[in-house]
Amino acid sequence: MSGALLAGLRPVQQRRRAIGLALLLPPALALAWLARQRIGDGAALLVLAAAAIAYGAWLLQERRRCDLRWYARALNAADRRFDDSAELLLADSAALPALAQLQQHRLQTRLAEQAPDLRPAWPALALAGSAALAGVILLLSLWSPHPVTTPVPPPSAPGITAATPVRLVSGRLDSTPPRYTGIAPSQGDTLDARVPEGTLLRWQLDLQPPPRAARLRFHDGRTLELAREGAQWSASRTLATAALYRIEIDAEAPLAEARRYRLEVVADAPPQIRVDAPDKTLSLRESTQNAWDFDIRASDDYGLGEATLEIVRAKGNGENISVKQDTQRLRGEGSARERRYRHRIDLQALELSPGDEVIVRFEVADNRAPQAQRSRSASYILRLPPPLADDGVGMDGLVRTTLPAYFRSQRQLIIDTEALIAERPTLNEDRFVAKSDALGVEQKILRLRYGQFLGEEFESGGAHDAPASARKDPKDGDDEHADEHADEAGDHAHDEAAPAAPKRFGDAGNVLAEFGHTHDHTEAATLLDPDTKRILRAALEAMWQSELHLRSGRPQQALPYEYTALEQIKLVQQATRIYLARVGLELPPVDEARRLSGERAGLRDGANAAVAASAPDADLDAVWQDLRTGAAPDWARWDAWQQRRGMQSADSLDLAAAADSLRRAPSCQPCLHDLRERLWPLLPRASAASAGRPAADAAGRAYLDALQAAEPRP
Template identity: 30%
Template sequence: MSTPESIHILHQIRGRYVRAKLWLYALQALAAIVVGLAILWRWQLEVSLLATTAVTIVVAAVLYFVLGWRAVTKTSLQQVARHLNRQYPQLQDSTELLLKAPENLLQQLQQQRVAATLQQLHPENEKIFTLRSTATYTLLGVGLLFSAGILYLPAAPLTAPQPETIKVDFPDNPVTAADTAVKIEKTEITVTPPAYTGKGTYRAQNPNLLIEQGATVSWRISTTKPAILQLQLNEQQPINFKKQGNSYSLSRSFTTPGLYTINLNGQRSAFYTLEIIPDEAPTIAIQKPEQYTEILFGQPQRVTLQAQLTDDYGIREANMVATVAKGTGEAVKFREEKINLNLNGNPKNYAVKQTLDLQKLGMTYGDELYFYLQAWDRHRGYTRSETYFVQIEDTTIVDNSFDLSMGVNPVPEYFRSQRQIIIDTEKLLKEQKTITRAQFEERANNLGVDQKLLRLRYGKFLGEEFESGIGPGGGIPEGEEHYKGDGHDHKEFEDKNSPEALLDPYMHKHDQEGEATIFEPAVKAKLKGALAQMWDAELRLRTHKPKDALPYEYKALRMLKEVQQSQRAYVAKTGFEAPPLKEPELRLTGELNKITAPSESKTIVTEKQLPQTKAALQWLATYKQTGKYKPTDAAILEKAGQELARQTLQKPGSNLKALRDLRMILTAMQAGKTLCKTCLVTVERAWVNLLPPATPTPQSQQAVRSRLSQQYLKQLNQK
């Protein structure tokens, strides 16, 4: 049995390991806590971001130590025994036997041997485990150095970077004394988008604004001294700012683009653009179905709808408007219904995928469905898709143009009978589980009889007097003899020179399958194919397999419809043809003395385009030659500048430099200074581009020809 001394040794080893491990965890946590406390001590919660970081570091370090302590204290004597087995091979991997009672004599002897060996090793005097503490001490040193560096930083607390103020240019501002001039210290422009955009308020980075339609723009300007601030939009009446000490504010909503200036004590700033981002209407793209879809008989009466709905700010509502048309002629009835759409995705990009069950909409054979999608965005946008058509084929209608010639009745009920056989077959399959086996077989056999009767009716049009055999071949029914005088046309004649034998190749024999000529060969082939499908359907109905007979019934109905369509007759349209005129007899024989030539007078007033701009260009041409100007000439340039500004409103952002240079020219003219040459070039180029293209005027040939060409022509004439 294990001795108390051995158990005591195991406990001592476990205790030393737990204390050493906890010491390492404490040092690692202390390194992080020192850094966090240094940050809190240095900036004293003045910067929220740094304070949050410091608190996070301290809390994480404490949690790290607590979790490490819980993990280390769970170290058991079993783990200590396994560690001793790995450390000392002399224990023969049997240290764990000291922790349990021996079950036999062999275990008892092994326990005694292990206990004696463990006492001889004297583990309390040896280090039986190794903990890597170098990295821990290094981490602690780095933390202490980092904390010392934080404490010795400059005393000024960190502050969040302030956004740069917006600069407003005043090119016309005259030079004044520094102590008396009014200046703008700070300009803030805040844009509040409308609610339909789902965006929050943001600050503009420059005076040239690009905002959402209906957004509210707020200007907040601070000046060094009290002043008069105004906002002038599109050369309209200026709007005064609200004064609050040396701070001025103005808010306004915009829906149209334009140009604006800020006036400070009558001095106008440069022109700035105000562009609008319009709210686009939703877009609807329908992938399925096609714009016209026809559901044939036997196909599932369902339509798959796939569409994509997108909008720049989000779709508020979307649905489908479906109209069901029932009946024909004057008895048509319409019923409209709104259907909710299954919208998947985010509001800016919805994907629609759902199935329309036409039977749930109350549709049946021959009915039509007209539907379209419509969507509204969060503002005023509305979009409606094109109308799509879905029609269920009606096999009960037979065109009046169905003509079998020879006075044969078109028999529309035959088509209804084939369709009725299909309906009865589907009904039998649905009721199969609710009826007995005998009833099921009896009804299937009755359907086979109906299919046979229908096949025989159609066989008459191919000259079948008797029921043909299954497959392409035909024959005489069993038990019946084939003899002369039985009513059939026999090709064997006793006298081959008789009139009957001679006329036999040229006779119409409608009572024979191969000789029936009621239809054209292509139509007859389709009708034979339909009869073959009826044979296959009858075979499976007679053998009580209506499910297998259903595909053949569908195909037979389809081929009968093709026969119907192929027999349509089209008549060319005829119109009235006038008799030819007798031109030689009537031409130039009328009296024209009472006929006068039409005369009409109309005065066209030519409106001069951009008269002020043309006047300014003439002034610029004169100034280039003389280099002189009068103070009163500024009015000419001012009026031309207004025309340039009005044209600039149509294309915001263009000619801004020309307007600024024009303002500098006007300021220089008022002060009597020399005009800027580069500014004159820029303004002249803008005015020239503003003028419409000149109308080319024809010139005489003599004016176009040069002197050299005239000499050349003269020499040619002399020769």
């Protein structure tokens, strides 16, 4: 029963195979022609074989898909006369019931009378696209070189041979960046490249006619031999630094186009760190602060690796300092190239005590292989203020009887001010103002003493004299504080009771000492760091306000400023902690065999210890002297200098290109000037030294010999 179906299926299959062949054949032929033009006949045959295999595989698939069952379904879809029962034509009549046999007979009659044409139409648009693709490939073949067949040279005269220049038919440079960069390998049709550091480069060159040998010569004199693989010359190298290179061959004729190629290297930068919190490197812990928050951002050009937070706790003071170090790994948020790290340090868990310090440093690495690059942030310090010390504990008698002016402190001023305020009801107005003014003089003396560390001026002369109100009045009886204030003011008046030095008229020093004052001691102004200076400046401002109110007879208003000055002074005292590494004295070993023997063999004469100066780089100096005089440079020494120097800056390739241009064209004056201009900034700067005495000529030597002969001998 399926014979009629098979007869109708064959035209459909033939049409579909013809369409597939018409679509595949033009591009395959054009591609085979292009392969023959660029590579050879073998490549063309390989392309045709691949096309035939592809067409055969498609035919097998088409045969499985376009069978009798597919044709029956197509009949049902194309003609309503088959009543969606064309599959009955595939069944055996004996196995069908009577009604099915009747329907099968009707379908056979209809199929024999008029079978529908199910052959697919020719795809005009697809055929046009195939033809266009073939045309594009043929246009590319017009730019390709002629077949590899070497033409037979015409007969020439005896003894004369014509050498064909070697041409670079095609060149390809494949690059495989390091795996950690995440950059996919690429293929380039040009021999110039800009690649990451550590990229593996592979050259594939087609030189026709083939030379005996070929190599790549780099700007520093190094060479890379090319290996021949069929019609291709190939080599590979891992690029660590930027370079310039040319293609060199060993053949009867030179290379037709000897151009210079450039390889640039993108260096892997270390990770970048930005600390958003805390906003300053030195912080003081507040009384209610229980945690220390960090907000850090890090970025890298190829990807970030491990991040750690180093926490150092310093306990104690003076030389009794113990240090405990802890390292914690952090997990950031964000992409592989940019992450944000948040971390909170629990200060209560550290068991800190007053005077301790917490030092934190953040360190992050990248994914560079084989050795990762690491970046470290600045040190962030959290300092716990120590308890305020009492300056006068156990020193009252010594302070008041021996050196009251030297041991006077801000705390003593506060005690005296509070005592004066308590005595206010028992004192008259003049006596109260006099004592307040005397305290103002003491505040002034203390302010000048601390002002030295900021480089402020020192007042001298009458400025240090205590006013009459601050001096002791015999009628007032014994007042301990008044005696101390008077003694202190007298001690800071540059010892006025001491006999003065004799004065001479016109002596500028005496005039300055008598009527002037010293300004801005720069040495004292550089003793403290900026933060400590800021705290000390705030203390001096508070002392100014305290002095103002004390000299005005208002000790109640001066007392808050005195307390502020005391707090700032204590902060300054705690800001002077410095850590120094202890080193020992290492003396050269003593040769016991020669000790006390008087043997001087091998000792250097100290009078002639100076040695002759030498040029920083003899190769560079020799090349520069040749360029300066216009002589041909010693390119071997230039290559040696280039290998030692490497690619240290972005202009190194331009310098190498200028040297390569002059090497290939020694008579090129613009090339010579270009190289000299680029080389001049790299020369060592001449030392500022006096010129040596010129050597004496014959007459001069005779004169010196005569002087030496005329000297009396001992």
